Amino acid sequence: MARLREIVVDPESDGQRLDAFLSAFLQEYSRAFLQKLIAEHQVLVNGLSAKASLRIKAGQRLLVTIPAPVAAEPEPQEIHLDVVFEDADLIVVNKPSGLVVHPAPGHPDRTLVNALLHHCKDLSGIGGVERPGIVHRLDRNTSGLLVVAKHDKAHHALQAQFAEHSLDKRYLAFAVRRQGMAALTKSGSFDTLYGRHPVHRKRFCSTVSRGKKALTHYHVLERFLGKDLEILKLELDLKTGRTHQIRVHLCDAGHPILGDKLYAGRSLRGLPQHLVPERQALHAWRLRLAHPIDGRNLEFEAPLPDDLQELQRQIRRWAKGEEGA
Secondary structure (H helix, E strand, O other): OOEEEEEEOOHHHOOOEHHHHHHHHOOOOOHHHHHHHHHOOOEEEOOEEOOOOOEOOOOOEEEEEEOOOOOOOOOOOOOOOOEEEEOOOEEEEEEOOOOOOOOEOOEOOOOHHHHHHHHHOOOOOOOOOOOOOEOOOOOOOOEEEEEEEOOHHHHHHHHHHHHHOOOEEEEEEEEEEOOOOOOOOOEEEEEEEEEEOOOOOOOEEOOOOOOEEEEEEEEEEEEEEOOOOEEEEEEEEEOOOOOOHHHHHHHHOOOOEOOOOOOOHHHHOOOOHHHOOOOOOEEEEEEEEEOOOOOOEEEEEOOOOHHHHHHHHHHHHHHOOOOOO
16 A cells, blocks of 8 residues: 655755655655656645756645555575674674665665575574564664574574663764754763654654653764864764664764764755765674574674775864865
């Protein structure tokens, strides 16, 4: 059955292209898929069809008709995997930015699941037809370590560790401090309630009056001071696994992640273009867990990928006043 999504354009998005706005707002769908919907008149702006290049205005109402997904078992596809560890029970991969974890509307194939089916041949079915072996996820534009179970016993054991928050998941992020916002202390925690944003239904929020608990510890690794702005390199310890949790906690604290088109909004305006990456500057760099079968301690690390290493280099040059970086 087709789904309808009604979206009101917020003031921060005034002037954006229609397809770019929808791509940031509906991140579970590819931009090409959304452009196809626009071309097929499945996206109405104030009740009228529009082109993908339309510059939208604050207050306009968008009505998006999303066709019903076609249920199908994912096909194995030969896609390169950066395998960090593998045995008979689990596999740990270093997921690149841009790779969707499992099939969904707008991403029917070329996902991590398709790659895993080709690589492993037999994955646990607990996650369902579209998510075999998947225990946890990373956003499409977040890179880093992800563990997958190869059979049902391992899947149950890993799910239990996630439920008990006994795994240690560490992330690296580059965030910018909004003007007028208090600086973060060297180390601290975001311990909040968590739920849907009251206005922006695609976003989540940590300032709700009712919701689930969300806990993120942070540690400032480096501070980069420019003329009017501060950029921070942070390590984050995720203790609960809410959707977009790190992105939301940092944004609500006045330190949105560089490149986060959904949450950063106007905060990135004024920054040199080479300091605004194409994706959120967030990377899952370390994972510690107990082996699901024999219980031995496992620890894996994945250094910053090339694009974030280059971003770090550019930030350091910017902080030194080398604007030609």
